[in-house]
Amino acid sequence: MKEETIQATSWLQRFIRWRDIHLSNKQFILILxxxxxxxxxxxxxxxxxxxxxxxxxxxxGFDYTTFNWLYLIYxxxxxxxTSLFVKYIVRDDISHGITRIxxxxxxxxxxxxxxxxxxxxxxxxxxxGFGGSVGAEAPxxxxxxxxxxxxxxxxxxxxxxxxxxxxxxxxxxIAAIFNAPIAGLVFTLEVLMIDLxxxxxxxxLIASVTAVxxxxxxxxxxxxxxxxxxxxxxxxxxxxxxxxxxxxxxISLYFIRMMxxxxxxxxxxxxxxxxxxxxGGVILSTLIFLFPSLYGEGYGSINILLNGSxxxxxNAILNNSLFYGNEKFLLLYISLVLLTKVxxxxxxxxxxxxxxxxxxxxxxxxxxxxxxxxxxxIEQIGVYIPEKNFAMLGMSAVMAxxxxxxxxxxxxxxxxxxxxxxLIPLMIVSICxxxxxxxxxxxSIYGMRLAREGKLLTHHTDNSTLAxxxxxxxxxxxxxxxxxxxxxxxxxxxxxxxxxxxxxxVDAAGNLLxxxxxxxxxxxxxxxxxxxxxxxxxLMTQPPAVLGLHDPMDEVMKHFDDTxxxxxxxxxxxxxxxxxxxxxxxxxxYRQLIADFSSE
Numbered sequence: 001m002k003e004e005t006i007q008a009t010s011w012l013q014r015f016i017r018w019r020d021i022h023l024s025n026k027q028f029i030l031i032l033x034x035x036x037x038x039x040x041x042x043x044x045x046x047x048x049x050x051x052x053x054x055x056x057x058x059x060x061g062f063d064y065t066t067f068n069w070l071y072l073i074y075x076x077x078x079x080x081x082t083s084l085f086v087k088y089i090v091r092d093d094i095s096h097g098i099t100r101i102x103x104x105x106x107x108x109x110x111x112x113x114x115x116x117x118x119x120x121x122x123x124x125x126x127x128x129g130f131g132g133s134v135g136a137e138a139p140x141x142x143x144x145x146x147x148x149x150x151x152x153x154x155x156x157x158x159x160x161x162x163x164x165x166x167x168x169x170x171x172x173x174i175a176a177i178f179n180a181p182i183a184g185l186v187f188t189l190e191v192l193m194i195d196l197x198x199x200x201x202x203x204x205l206i207a208s209v210t211a212v213x214x215x216x217x218x219x220x221x222x223x224x225x226x227x228x229x230x231x232x233x234x235x236x237x238x239x240x241x242x243x244x245x246x247x248x249x250x251i252s253l254y255f256i257r258m259m260x261x262x263x264x265x266x267x268x269x270x271x272x273x274x275x276x277x278x279x280g281g282v283i284l285s286t287l288i289f290l291f292p293s294l295y296g297e298g299y300g301s302i303n304i305l306l307n308g309s310x311x312x313x314x315n316a317i318l319n320n321s322l323f324y325g326n327e328k329f330l331l332l333y334i335s336l337v338l339l340t341k342v343x344x345x346x347x348x349x350x351x352x353x354x355x356x357x358x359x360x361x362x363x364x365x366x367x368x369x370x371x372x373x374x375x376x377x378i379e380q381i382g383v384y385i386p387e388k389n390f391a392m393l394g395m396s397a398v399m400a401x402x403x404x405x406x407x408x409x410x411x412x413x414x415x416x417x418x419x420x421x422x423l424i425p426l427m428i429v430s431i432c433x434x435x436x437x438x439x440x441x442x443x444s445i446y447g448m449r450l451a452r453e454g455k456l457l458t459h460h461t462d463n464s465t466l467a468x469x470x471x472x473x474x475x476x477x478x479x480x481x482x483x484x485x486x487x488x489x490x491x492x493x494x495x496x497x498x499x500x501x502x503x504x505x506v507d508a509a510g511n512l513l514x515x516x517x518x519x520x521x522x523x524x525x526x527x528x529x530x531x532x533x534x535x536x537x538x539l540m541t542q543p544p545a546v547l548g549l550h551d552p553m554d555e556v557m558k559h560f561d562d563t564x565x566x567x568x569x570x571x572x573x574x575x576x577x578x579x580x581x582x583x584x585x586x587x588x589x590y591r592q593l594i595a596d597f598s599s600e
Contacts, residue, residue: 016155029161032151033168033203037210040144040172044211045218047121047136047143048177054129055296067322071131071289075348076281078130082123083277083352090119095349097142097356098446101166101192104149109159110166116146123354131288131295133344137177138356144173148207164200167192171204172211178224179215180415181208183408190405191446224299225416227306230386233425240385241393241425244372245432248397251338251368252361252437255402256445258342259357266350273352280351287344291337292320294344298363305370305391314387331374338367357445361402362395369394389422393429400430401437404444409433474586475570477579481506484513484537488524491516491536502567502580505540510576512569514540543569549578560586 019028062068086094092113094100097120104112120139128136148169152162167188175184185201185208233241269276288294293301301317308314315327323333345360373390376382392413400409409430414420441448480498482491484505494503495518503516514537521539544563547556547570559568560583572578 019155025161028155029164029203030206032148032155032165033207034210036144036148036151036165036168037172037175037207038214039147040140040169040207041176041211041214041218043117043121043143043147044140044173044176044215047125047140050121050125051129051136051296054125058130059295062320065319065324067289067324068292068320069289071292071295071320072285075131075133075284075288075295076277078127078132079281079284079348079351079353080277081130082127082132082354083273085123085126086119086352086354087273090115090123092119094119094123094139094142094354096446097138098170098191098358100142101145101170102446104145105163105166105192110149110162111153111159112142112146112149112166114146114150116142117150118143120354124356127348127353127355128296131284132348132353132355133284133288133294133296133298133341133360134348134353134355135297135357135359135362136355137174137358139354140177141170141173141356141358144169144171144176164203167200168204168207172207174412175208176211176215178412178416179212179219180412181205181212183412183415184208184211186407186411187405190408191403191444225303225306227388227392229421230309230388233389233422234383236383237385237425238428240373240376240382240390241428242432244369244390244393245397245429246436247372248365248368248394248429249401249433249436251364252398252401252433253440255342255357255361255364255398256437256441256448259346259445260448262343262346262350266346277351280347280353283347284344284351287340287347290322291333291340293317293337294341297359298341299359302363302366302391302395305366306388308388331371334367334371334374338364338371341367357402361399365395365398366391367394368398389425393422393425396426397429397433401433402445404434404437404441406430406434474581474589475579476582476585479504479577479580481577482516482536483507484535484540486536487532488534488536488539489532491539500567500580504569504577504580505536506577512543512546512571512575512577513537515543515569516540546571547581549573556581556586 023031058070058074059068062070086092092115094116100116101112104110120142124134124136124139128134145166146169148165148167149162152165157165170192171184171188173184174187175181178184185204188204266276266280269279304314304316308316311327311330315330318324318326318330318333321333323329341360341364345355345357348355369390369392370387372394373385373387376385377387396409396413399412400406403409407430410423410426414423414426479500480494481504482494484507486494491503495516501518503518504512505514505516506512516536516539520541524534524539544565545559545568547559547568549570549572556568559565565583567580567582569580570578
């Protein structure tokens, strides 16, 4: 085994040398983007095949005219198996797939662990196949990004190129799942915040188109949702489109806030795995038993809303539930499913399952649009609006709100449903939803956690550069400290050995007491008669500001701007002096990162 590893390494090194001679970096990236698209398409196909086979095995014999007790058992079993898989095989946290990508881009130089190339596929297949009310999209996006990151690492590419390959993988994953290459490209731009230049546009497009082509080969080119346009849009429905966008934005706010609330509850139980499983399992199983539409991704019920045109067809949503045969409760059922989906999703992930919020956003959006249109038509508020069309528009509105990505909402739904004839309404509802949500939430559901820590990359070059910078990388730990009881004569001798104009004053425990600034004691350092009359404690001053080892870089920059200091001390978690940061060194690294961002 060891000999095979050595041979593989030797082969890789020979290939890298050959590539350096015969291929430019841009050409090699284009080749890698093709393989990233291919591998992402394979991963997407395998995941959906696994989910479909598990669900078919478990639910094929269910009687749709009545409830099924097994809904109380399957989700708990799936989450438990997933948690065992993660704990004993993966041994790493694989939740919050897209947030994990953003974290890797901003704090780990776009490096994702190699197990992400397969672990999320298996874990999410088990979770969703057994009924977990989450989506497979975030795990696949993480898988595609990990494929790009690890291919780049194999060939020793720099972090700037790794970021591009991560974007290629994410774009290819979205394109493969939904047969939507434009949406994949836009998703990378809006959600992952990877700025597109001419150098990065082509690789991402190649990855997306390659993924779609192979997805067509694997699946036959069927759309995930079979939507048939009921009627074309008219100018008279614009008020309804605007109101639906605002409604979708408010539903997005409810989704984000409630998800955060539920995650907070489960995070307090992080050290009690079985208690989390019990709480999450009870909530999820109960909700799925009452509302079977919550089982898995829920794409089946979305298709009912998108394809239905009669009461009988829409009432199929009530199948397998306690509401079956009670058509008068259809709106009540849809409203309850709409409100409880967020709890089912939170319980799935909180209890130990693996999945994302991408599919739940589409699910809630379809239900929101249908509910809005049905109430509008019942109350005869204005002109008639087709429920199926508004179910599709609702998907775009909620996705735009939850992800803070209006373009993704527009193009994904248009490509996903072949609904380009409703492009203008899609634009209206997505923009209105986005403008509504940003009043309350400045960041998407994926970025809000990192934004709180100052680690979120954005299209603001200054903010993105600061997010990429690490305080530890600019700390000078080779400092000469002095004792507070040291006489002035000994201090002068220490100054002659120091390369800095500032000497920290620390006690025996390493705590910073103050500092000696040579410029401030110039009036005494040449008076030898005072060398035994003054001690360091009498000459030291307090630093203009003190930095923490984990302070975000925007705060560090602000301290330098406010104090105009040349150097500032950094304290570790125990308030011991860790070193000094030089303003010159800090701005040198900042300028280098700005140059890297701007390079083609």
